[in-house]
Amino acid sequence: MFRKASRLRLDGSPRRVVLACCCALFVAASVVSAQQPPAQRITTNFKDADITQIAEAVSMATGRTFIIDPRVRAQVTMLSSTPMTPDAFYEAFLSILQVHGFIAVPSGDVIKIVPDANARTMPGTDLPDRPPSAADEIVTQVIAIKNVSAAQLVPVLRPLIPQYGHLAAHPASNVLIISDRAANVNRIARIIRRIDQAGDSDVEVVTLQNASAVEVVRIINSLYQQQQAAEGGGANPLRLAADERSNSVLVSGDPEQRLRIKTLIAHLDTPLESGGDTQVRYLRYADAEKVAALLKEQVTGIAQAAAPGGGQQAAPPQQQIDRNTTIIADPETNALVITAPPKVMKSLMSIVDKLDIRRMQVLIEAIIVEVQADKTAELGVNWAAWSEDDDTRFPAGGFISPVGGSSLVNLAQLAADPEAAAEAGIGIPNGTTLGIGRIAGTGVNFAAMLRALRGDANTNVLATPSAVTMDNQEAELKVAQEVPFITGQFTNTGAGGTLNPFQTIQREEVGTILKVTPQGGSWRT
Structure with a gap:
């Protein structure tokens, strides 16, 4: 059951020969004890014995098959005065390997003994349901993190993992992958259970005075998006939302995150001495060019109201409103491009909201009748x-x-x-x-x-025109045709005394044309 990867080399001195004979006697005694019924225990003592001899004794005592790497070389002293079971003998052997920098890696029905530097690259006991609590075998365990970020735990736990171990985080599923000796894996799992506690995730509302809530949320999200993606977000990731109605920012996350975000928002929510903000507003019902003309008049009125009466003093910032505000209409997309200070922008957006409404449609029907007045x-x-x-x-x-x-x-x-x-x-x-x-x-x-x-005289219905228009918008009902009229004539004398008459003709509409402007008022139909 034991495969020896290399020959045991003994020193040529007489003392070494005597020690080797003693070790052989101890090994023979251990082997005899291992062949006893399971109820019996084994007392093992080794002094300056080659590690391969101890592996041979463990193989005979436990029935396990070992494959030893040629680089596994060490002289081992193991003294025990208490009898032990074969399984305890195997655990003691694993501890001997750990002390000398070697490790036992299970691989099917055999156990590979290799230097611990190669342990992470070799398959071992992967994903056991319950790792042994005090074993020195190499195991690989996947631990799900529920309340904190797995990526944030890696630098905290890295010093507890030996050089031959492996620790990594998978941000997408927020799990930790650990490959180490079973005892150390159990210790790491206990530490994670203490750290992985539900945090205090609350929501705070931060009201802005100068900046736009939508823009502040966009800036902060663009700043922290990559960081959160790299860290996996954790159980309480930072979340931001903007409330346009109250111009407020809603912040959700851990207390430390909320404090850091509120500090950043306070720096962003400062008044601007010059310049402004630019927004593109798409209109649904109103005409962009007409609304732009109205907004320009409104901005001019605000600037005139802010101007001082004397006219000789230095102009305050409010008087620069008309200079810092530009309103451009894009007819193709029916949109407004507005650049203005935040306060003026808020006022203009409120006006646009009230102008961009669905107006009532009015159906106008008329009957044109010819009546002979004979009574x-x-x-x-x-x-x-x-x-x-x-x-x-x-x-x-x-x-x-x-x-x-x-x-x-x-x-x-x-x-x-x-x-x-x-x-x-x-x-x-x-x-x-x-x-x-x-x-x-x-x-x-x-x-x-x-x-x-x-x-009475007879009547004749000539036409029944109709038109659909908007409330308070002029509509034209037309029952007419173009008729040519001679507006001028003259005659030229050509060569040879030939007369060339000319006439100028102008076509005009002749008929009935009605122009109606409906004013619905409080109509709702």
Whole structure:
């Protein structure tokens, strides 16, 4: 079960030979003890024995197979007065290897004994569920960090790892990878459990007076983004958010991080003596050119209000508003490019918010009608009475003149003989005519006629134009066509006395054009 990588070299002196014989006796005694039942214990004593001889004794006692690197050379003294089990003998052997700078690396069914400088490059007991608490075997363990940054723990734990060990952090998953002897790995794990405690992650609100919260957050994020990516962020990474409404910065993280960020924000939130800030504002509903004109007038008004009355004193910074403020409209993107001091910028942005609103749409419909103005209204009365008695004769009457071309005579003739009246061209015109009377040879005769007439003319619908416009914006309804008009004429005399007449013609729109400006007021439809 034991493979010897090199021959044991002994010194030629008699003393060395005697010691070698003694060691052989001790080894033989150890081997005999190892072959006893498991309940028995082994008492081992070695003095200036070659380390390969001790490996041979451990192999025979425990049944393990060792492969020894040729560089493994050492003289070992091991004295024990207490019997030990084969497993304890193996642990003691691992401790001997550690003292002399060697290490045992399990590899399948065999154990490689190599210098500890090569331990990190050789596979050992990787990722055990529970590493032995006091073993000198090389193990590799992955420890997840929950509350702190794994990258920040590396410089803290590095001095506790020997030269042949390995310690590294994986920022993406915030874990530590440790390769070392099992006992030291357990010690490192206990230290990590003490350090990996939940921190005090709170949120603080920092209100800005001069700077823009959005710009401050952008600057700090760009400054700490690479650092956080390298450190992995940890369990309580630094987080910043901007509240445009109150111009405040929300800071979240550990107390130390928050204090450092608040100090940086205080340096950034200082008034500027000159210059300003530049922002690009995209409009959704309003026209950029029109809004830019209004904002320029507003800036001019602010500058005039800030100007002193005397005009001879030095101008304060407020009077430089118009010089430090520029407003440019970009028609292609319907955007405003504004450069202004923070206070003026805040005022201008508030104005833009109120102007860039969705306006109401108004549908205008019209009917163009041709009406013939011909209206008639008539009302008239004819009446008459007379007597045909021999003794009494009297005539009486009123409104004998015709009413609408009709008279009592016509009405009487039409009633007496309709055919003869029709042949004579006597008729009743349009309208309502009522008549009553008595005509006889004798006695009293009377007649009365009432006539009423009303008439209207026809209408003609020419067009029904419509248009959609915005509230308080002029719309034009047009029903017209271009008609040529001769505006001038003249004649030139050409060669040979030929006359060349010319005319100038101008086309103009002829028709009905309506211009309407709706004012919706509080309409909501």
